[in-house]
Amino acid sequence: MEPDFQEQVLEIVKTIPGENENASKRLIVKVDLSTFLAQIQSMGLWKGSSACLVTTGGYYLAHTDHSMHDTIALGESGDPLEKSVLKAMKNLGYGTLFGTGYPPDLVISFYQVPSTEWYVVIFSKGGIILEPIIRFAVYSVLGIIGFVGAIFLMIRSTTGSVARSVEHLSSLAARVAGGDYSERLPARQSDEIGHLNGRVNEMMEALKQRDLIQSTFGRYIDPEIAAELLNNPESLYMGGEEKVVTIMMADLIGFEEMADKTQPEEVIAILNEYLSAMIEVISFYKGIIIDFFGAGILVFFNGITANPKERAADAVKCALEMRNRFQTLRGRDGARQLQMLGIVTGIHTGAVIVGNIGAETRTKYGIVGSAVNLTQRIKSSGATGTILISEETYQMLGQRVSVGGRTSAQLKGVEHPKTIYMVESIDNQS
Numbered sequence: 001m002e003p004d005f006q007e008q009v010l011e012i013v014k015t016i017p018g019e020n021e022n023a024s025k026r027l028i029v030k031v032d033l034s035t036f037l038a039q040i041q042s043m044g045l046w047k048g049s050s051a052c053l054v055t056t057g058g059y060y061l062a063h064t065d066h067s068m069h070d071t072i073a074l075g076e077s078g079d080p081l082e083k084s085v086l087k088a089m090k091n092l093g094y095g096t097l098f099g100t101g102y103p104p105d106l107v108i109s110f111y112q113v114p115s116t117e118w119y120v121v122i123f124s125k126g127g128i129i130l131e132p133i134i135r136f137a138v139y140s141v142l143g144i145i146g147f148v149g150a151i152f153l154m155i156r157s158t159t160g161s162v163a164r165s166v167e168h169l170s171s172l173a174a175r176v177a178g179g180d181y182s183e184r185l186p187a188r189q190s191d192e193i194g195h196l197n198g199r200v201n202e203m204m205e206a207l208k209q210r211d212l213i214q215s216t217f218g219r220y221i222d223p224e225i226a227a228e229l230l231n232n233p234e235s236l237y238m239g240g241e242e243k244v245v246t247i248m249m250a251d252l253i254g255f256e257e258m259a260d261k262t263q264p265e266e267v268i269a270i271l272n273e274y275l276s277a278m279i280e281v282i283s284f285y286k287g288i289i290i291d292f293f294g295a296g297i298l299v300f301f302n303g304i305t306a307n308p309k310e311r312a313a314d315a316v317k318c319a320l321e322m323r324n325r326f327q328t329l330r331g332r333d334g335a336r337q338l339q340m341l342g343i344v345t346g347i348h349t350g351a352v353i354v355g356n357i358g359a360e361t362r363t364k365y366g367i368v369g370s371a372v373n374l375t376q377r378i379k380s381s382g383a384t385g386t387i388l389i390s391e392e393t394y395q396m397l398g399q400r401v402s403v404g405g406r407t408s409a410q411l412k413g414v415e416h417p418k419t420i421y422m423v424e425s426i427d428n429q430s
Helices: 034-042 080-089 143-177 192-220 223-231 255-260 264-284 308-331 370-380 391-400
Strands: 002-006 009-016 025-032 050-055 060-063 094-098 107-112 118-124 239-253 288-293 296-301 342-359 362-368 387-390 401-409 418-426
Touching: 080 094, 080 107, 239 255, 239 308, 239 362, 239 370, 255 264, 264 288, 264 296, 264 308, 288 362, 296 308, 308 342, 308 387, 308 391, 308 418, 342 370, 342 391, 362 370, 370 387, 370 418, 387 391, 391 401, 391 418
Parallel strands: 342 387
Antiparallel strands: 002 009, 009 025, 050 060, 050 118, 094 107, 107 118, 239 296, 239 342, 288 296, 342 362, 387 418, 401 418
16 A cells, blocks of 8 residues: 555555456545644644654654645655654654754654554744643543552552552562661551551561561671571471581680680680681581680581581681681781690591480480580690691592691591591582
């Protein structure tokens, strides 16, 4: 079909083929657009504004400005703004584009007529239409646009308070997820929103208490254990199970002698500084702290979520980093008391019982077994700055660990001599 227009009449010609070439016919449809344009003009265009009807290709079908009847297509003059409008019409059903300057010298708005490939395009002077809200004069062309707008305004006016409350709740939920429980919602209303606000306040108070419990709980036992016990109540049951784990015990040589000669407040300060640094390293390597014995730390590396060999390697890496961190502490200014001490570490891999130990009224999460005692004996046989591992740990690590030597030691409480290796370094690769 080829459109042709003159004045305000659109003529559409369609050739209908017949049974033979001479039998073809032409169907001519003439559409009077004067009524359509009159409806646009009745909307009260801004002074100096004009409207037109164009195809998706940019060809003018009709125009309210008689001076433009000789213009065939949008953008044929090479105007950048008209070209931009033509490009936007290919992808969008409606829009508004602004010319240069402030206020813009020209504003062009377009809107696609539903179920057609026609667009209503309005040309306006920017200085006249620059208002807080640019009104699209096209919405009255079809009653459906006005109907949708009226419905939208009605919904917004009747549900505005609900929408604001929901938006506030959404914002509050994001802050609560980040651990901010400081705000409280007004629960004075007797409607559903007031009831919901009351429940949200109760939820935030419960979450605040839970975080406080977990935070406080985590100060006395390992945070991972605290989270496990809080998230899985069945973990609180008495008893345990046998697992092969790598146990590490670190201690400060000379701590007791230093403590006897130092004020208690200073001893606590030194101990807290040392333990804070060591706990940070242990947490990085996912070690589970079981207990503190003065300056001694008992840790085990569980093999449930990772290969036992990797957990043994983590234990050795942790011990090496703890030694480095302790040397850093000793080297700082004012660390006179720490310079009198030395760190020693023993590591052993073996089977233990892991679980809740004690009574129903008093329970402790820990490990039990001869492997724990053997780790303590290995640690006690070391000198300042040494990291000693058992034969079992050495065999599990294989060529990954470099040792400075080995010795056969008769450990206290152990029937047969044990081979012990002095660690120098470990390969970080698996």
